[in-house]
Amino acid sequence: MNELQQLSAQMRQAVNAEMKAVLHATDDTPNAFYGMMHYHMGWRDEQLQPADVNAGKQIRPVICLLACQAAGGDWQQAVPAAAAIELLHNFSLIHDDIEDASPTRRGRKTLWTIWGTEQAINAGDAMFALAHLAMNRLVDRGVSAETAVTALRRFDETCVRLTQGQHADMDFEQREVITVDEYLAMITGKTAVLVSLCTELGALIAGADSETVEHYAQFGLNLGLAFQVIDDILGIWGDEAVIGKSASTDILTKKKTLPVLYGLNHNGALRQLYEQEQTDEAFVKQAIQVLNTTGARDYAIERATYYSENALQHLEEAEPTGSAFTALNQLSDMLLQRDF
Numbered sequence: 003m004n005e006l007q008q009l010s011a012q013m014r015q016a017v018n019a020e021m022k023a024v025l026h027a028t029d030d031t032p033n034a035f036y037g038m039m040h041y042h043m044g045w046r047d048e049q050l051q052p053a054d055v056n057a058g059k060q061i062r063p064v065i066c067l068l069a070c071q072a073a074g075g076d077w078q079q080a081v082p083a084a085a086a087i088e089l090l091h092n093f094s095l096i097h098d099d100i101e102d103a104s105p106t107r108r109g110r111k112t113l114w115t116i117w118g119t120e121q122a123i124n125a126g127d128a129m130f131a132l133a134h135l136a137m138n139r140l141v142d143r144g145v146s147a148e149t150a151v152t153a154l155r156r157f158d159e160t161c162v163r164l165t166q167g168q169h170a171d172m173d174f175e176q177r178e179v180i181t182v183d184e185y186l187a188m189i190t191g192k193t194a195v196l197v198s199l200c201t202e203l204g205a206l207i208a209g210a211d212s213e214t215v216e217h218y219a220q221f222g223l224n225l226g227l228a229f230q231v232i233d234d235i236l237g238i239w240g241d242e243a244v245i246g247k248s249a250s251t252d253i254l255t256k257k258k259t260l261p262v263l264y265g266l267n268h269n270g271a272l273r274q275l276y277e278q279e280q281t282d283e284a285f286v287k288q289a290i291q292v293l294n295t296t297g298a299r300d301y302a303i304e305r306a307t308y309y310s311e312n313a314l315q316h317l318e319e320a321e322p323t324g325s326a327f328t329a330l331n332q333l334s335d336m337l338l339q340r341d342f
Contacts, residue, residue, distance in 0.1 A: 005325045006332040013067045013077065013084070014060050020085035024136045025129075038125040039132075042096055042113050056108060061333070063088045066200040068330050069218050072322035075208025079143040083153060083203045086136035089129055090157075091196065094164060096126035101172065134158075145207055153203050160199045167191025174258060185263050186227075186305075194226030201225075205320070217320035221313050228309035229337050234259035235302045236340065238290065253286045260305065261298040269296040310338045 021043070022028055026036045032050035040046040044055035063084035070080040098104070099112040100122055106112060114122035137157055140150040170188040174180050201222030205215045237252035238261055252259055256276060258266075265272045272292045275285070293299060314334065322330060 004329075004332055006329040006336075009068065009071075009326065009329045010064045010333075013064050016078065016081050017060065017063045017067075017084050017088060020081050020136070020139070021089060024085060024089065024132050024139070035125075035128070038113055038117055038121065039129050041116070042092060042107075042125070042129075044108070048111070048116055055110065057092075058108065060088055061337075062091055062196060062200050065197065065222065065330075065333065066204045068326045068333065069201040069204025069222075069322075070208045071204075071326035072324060072330055073205040073208035073210040073214060073218065073320065074323065075204070075210075077204075077326070079140070079145055080204055080207040082136050082139035082143060083157075083207060084200075086133045086157065087196065087200055087203070089133035089136060090161065090164075093126050093129040093133060094168070096122060096129065098168075100126075101168075130161075140207070149207060149209075153206055156199060156202060156206070160195050163191045163195040167193070167195070180258055180263055182260065182263050182267060185258070185260055189230045189260075190223070190227065193230045194223050197226030197229075198223035210320075214320050217316045221316040221320065224309045224313035224316065225334065225337065228306050228313060231260055231302055231306040231309060232338065232340055234261060235299065235306065238262075238293070239299060250283070250286045253289050254281050256281065261293055261302045264301045265293045265296045265298040268298075272296065306338075313338070 022045070025039050025043070026033070027040050027043075027045055030052070032046070034050070037046055037050040041048065041050065042057075044057035045053060047053040047055075066084040066087055067077040067080055071077040095107065096113055099107055100114045100119055104112055105115055112122075113125060117125070134154070134157070137154045138150070140153060141147060145153075167188055167190070170184070171192055174185075174188065198219050199222070202215055202219035205218035210218070234252075237257070237259055251257075252262070256262075262272075266276065269292055272289065275289055275292065278285070317330065317334070
């Protein structure tokens with residue numbers, strides 16, 4: 003077992019215990035209000051009976067806690083912030099499922115399909131509020147009031163950025179022309195800023211100086227951007243046996259990912275192709291051929307490499323230490339060293 007596996011197992015256990023305390027999941031008696039949130043988190047089934055369902059990899063809270071320890075702090079002190087981040091992420095998933103009319107999440111029915119849109123919105127709102135209450139529990143772990151207030155402000159500022167990213171994503175669905183720069187701004191808001199918050203709060207709670215905290219924040223930001231761009235590449239050219247999903251889905255659904263937008267902005271033949279309504283395997287094959295001749299894959303790989311190198315450079319300049327530093331490097335390798 004390497005450092006990442008050992009530390010993340012301990013950290014996830016602590017984060018889950020904290021989230022259950024915040025969401026009042028320590029009582030065995032089903033509760034209709036909290037039960038919907040417990041269902042989404044994988045702790046209860048549709049009848050609100052105890053369950054143990056995979057609720058995601060929980061990478062974000064682990065990154066937060068690793069950053070705290072690598073910056074010289076006690077990761078246990080940052081557990082409330084890590085739990086708050088994971089609750090914020092899950093709140094966004096509840097609302098995303100409603101906005102996208104998604105019937106399933108993690109292999110189960112989504113909240114809104116069981117209890118209705120109105121109750122699902124309310125459950126998401128409640129989880130958003132409870133995420134904020136989780137941040138206030140930092141003082142119970144010995145974090146100074148000043149640091150806790152600063153952490154809460156950064157948490158709120160990131161919430162605004164996340165909704166801006168979601169706004170842009172939904173707006174893009176109604177628009178035919180989207181630039182590469184607009185797309186990069188959107189994924190910064192929708193994906194990267196939350197990863198950045200994880201590393202920033204970890205360093206902040208550790209008591210690192212402002213320059214070090216900024217290096218950790220930039221490490222997380224670039225890590226999030228690199229991860230998303232690599233996902234975009236794998237969504238078109240990835241090995242289906244490795245990525246666990248069809249590599250043609252992004253083309254079949256005409257999803258506007260970075261390589262596609264680069265191709266649409268640089269090749270009239272691809273724009274013409276994307277104007278047709280019918281999509282099939284022949285469409286996918288032709289679209290990928292055009293993307294290859296346009297250099298879309300090379301461009302996307304270049305961007306992914308740029309963000310990856312930036313992330314690792316900022317991590318090095320933060321001067322992390324100990325086993326948590328080793329684990330952060332292992333986690334970075336896992337997220338960034340994916341074949342494309």
